[in-house]
Amino acid sequence: MLSANLWYNLAFIALSAVTLVSALMVVSMKDMVRCAVFLSFSFIGVAGLYILLHAEYLAMIQVLVYVGAVTVLIIFAIMLIPQAARRMMTESATQRLTGGMVGLLVFMLLVSVLLRFNWSPRPGADAQPPMEALRTFSMQLLSTYLIPFEVASVVLLVALIGAIVLAKEEQNAA
Amino acid sequence: MSSLQHLISTPVGYVVWIAAVALVILNFILLSVLIIILALRKVMGAIQSRIGPNRVGGPLGIGRRWGLGQTAADALKLFVKEDVIPANADRFLFWLAPILVFIPAFMVYVVMPFGNGLIARDLNVGIVYIAAVTSLGVLGIILGGWASNNKYSLIGTFRSAAHLVSYEVPLVLAMLGPVMLSGSLRLQDIVQAQDKLGWFILPQAGFQLLALIVYLPAAMAEVNLTPFDIVEAESELVAGFNTEYSGMKFALFFLAEFANMFTLSAIATTLFFGGWLAPWPLDALPFMKSPPVSLLWFLGKSTLVLLFLMWVRSTLPRVRIDQLMDLCWKFLLPVALLNIAWTGAYVLLFR
Numbered sequence: 001m002l003s004a005n006l007w008y009n010l011a012f013i014a015l016s017a018v019t020l021v022s023a024l025m026v027v028s029m030k031d032m033v034r035c036a037v038f039l040s041f042s043f044i045g046v047a048g049l050y051i052l053l054h055a056e057y058l059a060m061i062q063v064l065v066y067v068g069a070v071t072v073l074i075i076f077a078i079m080l081i082p083q084a085a086r087r088m089m090t091e092s093a094t095q096r097l098t099g100g101m102v103g104l105l106v107f108m109l110l111v112s113v114l115l116r117f118n119w120s121p122r123p124g125a126d127a128q129p130p131m132e133a134l135r136t137f138s139m140q141l142l143s144t145y146l147i148p149f150e151v152a153s154v155v156l157l158v159a160l161i162g163a164i165v166l167a168k169e170e171q172n173a174a
Numbered sequence: 175m176s177s178l179q180h181l182i183s184t185p186v187g188y189v190v191w192i193a194a195v196a197l198v199i200l201n202f203i204l205l206s207v208l209i210i211i212l213a214l215r216k217v218m219g220a221i222q223s224r225i226g227p228n229r230v231g232g233p234l235g236i237g238r239r240w241g242l243g244q245t246a247a248d249a250l251k252l253f254v255k256e257d258v259i260p261a262n263a264d265r266f267l268f269w270l271a272p273i274l275v276f277i278p279a280f281m282v283y284v285v286m287p288f289g290n291g292l293i294a295r296d297l298n299v300g301i302v303y304i305a306a307v308t309s310l311g312v313l314g315i316i317l318g319g320w321a322s323n324n325k326y327s328l329i330g331t332f333r334s335a336a337h338l339v340s341y342e343v344p345l346v347l348a349m350l351g352p353v354m355l356s357g358s359l360r361l362q363d364i365v366q367a368q369d370k371l372g373w374f375i376l377p378q379a380g381f382q383l384l385a386l387i388v389y390l391p392a393a394m395a396e397v398n399l400t401p402f403d404i405v406e407a408e409s410e411l412v413a414g415f416n417t418e419y420s421g422m423k424f425a426l427f428f429l430a431e432f433a434n435m436f437t438l439s440a441i442a443t444t445l446f447f448g449g450w451l452a453p454w455p456l457d458a459l460p461f462m463k464s465p466p467v468s469l470l471w472f473l474g475k476s477t478l479v480l481l482f483l484m485w486v487r488s489t490l491p492r493v494r495i496d497q498l499m500d501l502c503w504k505f506l507l508p509v510a511l512l513n514i515a516w517t518g519a520y521v522l523l524f525r
Contacts, residue, residue, distance in 0.1 A: 006185060033320060034267065040313060060302040068309025069339060075316055076335045079328070134298060134359065 012052055019045030032078045040071040057134050195294050199283045207432040210480065211245045217481065218488040252428075255421040260323055263418065267321035272419070272426035274314030278307045279430035282437050287361045289450045289468035300361040301353055304441060305346045308396065311430065312338045318427070319415030330414030333404050333495060337395060340502045341402075345392035347510035351385035351517045352445040365449035369457075373448040380520055384513035386446050388506045390483070393438035395498070397431060399483060401490040402498060439479035440472070447475050 022042035029035045043066040050059035141149050180187075212227065219226025227241025236242060259268055285300040287293045297303050312334065319331030352374045353359055356367035372379035375386060395402035404410075411417070416427045443449060450468035451457055461467055493501070 007188070031264070033264070033317070037267065037270070037313075037317060056297065056299045057302065060299050060306040063306040064302070064309050068306065068312060068342065072312055072316060072335055072339055075313075075320070076332075079320060079331070 008052065011048070015045050015048035015052065018042075019049065032081070033075060036071055036074045036078060039074070040067045043067050043071065054133060057137065199294065200280065203280065203283065203429070203433045203436075206436050207429055208245045208249070210432050210436060211248075212241065213480075214484050214487075215244070216240065217484045221485065221488040249425065252421060252425040257421040257423065258418070260418050262323040264321040264323070267317045268418075269423075271314045271318030271321060272423040272430075274317065275311050275430045276314075276426045278310040278314075279433040279437070281307045282434075285361055286437070286440055287365055287444055287449055288472055289465045290463045292450075292465050292469055293362060296360055296362045299359050301349055301359045301364070301445075304437075305342070305349065308434070308437070309342055311434070315415050318419065322415075322418035324418050326411045326413075327415050327417045330411050330417070334415060337402070337404065337495070337498055337502075340499065341392045341395040341506075344388050344502060344506035344510045345396060347507070347514060348385045348389040348392060349441075349445060350510075351380070351382045351513050354514070354517045354521060355380040355382070361444055361449075365444060365451060368448045369451055373446065373451070375446040380517060382446055382513070382517070384509055384516065386442070388510045388513065389442060389445070390486075391501065392506060393442065394483060394486065395502070397434045397438060399435070400487040401493055403492060404495050404498060435483065436476065436480065439483065440476045442479045443472060443475040447479070449475075 019042050022038040022045060025038035026035045026042060029038065043062060047059040047062040047067075050056070050062060216226045218224075227244035228239055230241055230243040230247050231238030232242040232246075259265060282304055284294045285297050285303050287296075315334050315338070316331050319327040319334070322328075352364055355371070355374055356364045358364060358367070368374055368379065374380050374382045391402070403414075416424060419427060450472040452459070452462040452467075452471050456462055462471070
């Protein structure tokens with residue numbers, strides 16, 4: 001299975017490159033719309049990495065939600081900003097400093113987690129992922145993890161109602 | 175078959191194999207779009223008491239009366255046209271947008287169940303893959319309209335952002351009915367389930383009529399077919415998001431739109447009308463499940479759905495944007511949810 005490994009590694013390198021280079025572009029581009037476009041490329045790269053991890057369903061949902069909806073809404077919001085403000089994005093020295101600090105903190109947190117995590121396979125787990133991972137996942141979601149699942153949907157419902165209430169109030173004020 | 179598998183297992187053979195599959199799919203798209211455009215113009219002409227294309231024939235002037243060479247001539251014209259980029263356009267995004275629209279339209283065909291065994295890759299998340307990949311096209315449309323720096327393009331873009339994202343919701347919910355009945359997201363499994371149970375549109379197999387009623391308008395809205403084509407409403411917006419596009423870039427948008435039209439008809443066929451299965455009395459014949467015959471059934475049924483879409487397109491007037499949104503959120507969405515409840519009850523009670 002040398003060739004399978006070769007393809008796996010090539011795909012991993014290519015997808016990581018797409019993700020990282022796009023992520024770099026997101027923070028370095030001047031035009032916010034271009035930043036949003038590269039953000040979507042970064043999301044697609046992450047979806048590809050999910051596929052390499054045999055999490056196809058997660059990958060598809062990542063594309064559907066983050067690229068198809070979130071990025072579109074981000075671009076939609078950016079288009080409503082006046083053009084001058086959009087094209088001349090600058091940041092002050094303090095903003096750079098705080099941004100850099102936050103970035104560094106998150107990076108350190110990730111590194112510390114990566115170093116602590118036990119990467120060897122757990123004794124009970126078999127090396128091959130289950131054939132019908134999606135079926136197992138759905139079963140777990142609707143039995144073992146039913147309450148967290150329902151709580152998440154209630155949270156989303158609250159957010160939905162909140163958005164409607166906020167929009168209604170603005171309409172009444174105007 | 176084993177020599178083929180051996181070929182695929184070598185790195186070079188694998189690349190060649192992927193390239194061959196991609197080439198076949200690309201040629202299928204180009205050919206089907208060529209036919210669909212001509213058919214649309216002739217069918218719309220007939221419905222609206224016009225003649226439609228009737229001057230350009232194929233090689234040696236064959237079929238001049240039916241305008242057989244018209245689309246090929248139009249495509250050639252688009253090839254040699256000057257590629258105009260507006261002075262104030264965002265050149266990079268202007269160039270990127272047609273590609274971002276075309277690639278998803280092409281990628282969807284990877285999981286299309288053309289016939290028994292005729293599928294490029296039978297993903298276990300097939301139907302979610304289709305929903306995910308078609309949602310990528312929205313990004314290209316929005317960027318194209320924005321990068322043009324033209325007010326008509328921008329209005330078209332604003333409309334598309336609202337309408338394409340909204341209509342995705344009932345579209346995906348409508349797809350859930352057949353998925354619940356077959357218990358799989360894999361497209362070949364959905365077709366095989368209909369072989370056992372009967373087509374999902376039929377009363378004895380789950381009666382997905384409500385899902386179809388939601389699916390068809392939502393699908394037409396996703397590909398900007400006329401009653402729902404406010405994204406490019408010619409009478410209001412010149413040509414909507416692609417006003418500034420010309421030449422091959424415009425051709426890519428056009429190609430993607432018609433490729434998507436076939437895609438949505440083909441998915442309707444797969445989900446509701448038994449995919450590549452032969453209809454009732456004929457399905458007992460053994461050769462009906464051979465790859466070429468099943469391919470013919472699939473293409474035939476998809477063409478019928480496509481003709482229905484063309485019929486609607488040439489009959490109904492364009493809706494206003496508020497009517498469009500009302501239809502989506504106040505009619506299609508509740509009906510789609512009702513259908514999910516019905517399908518769940520059906521599976522519990524009648525199985």
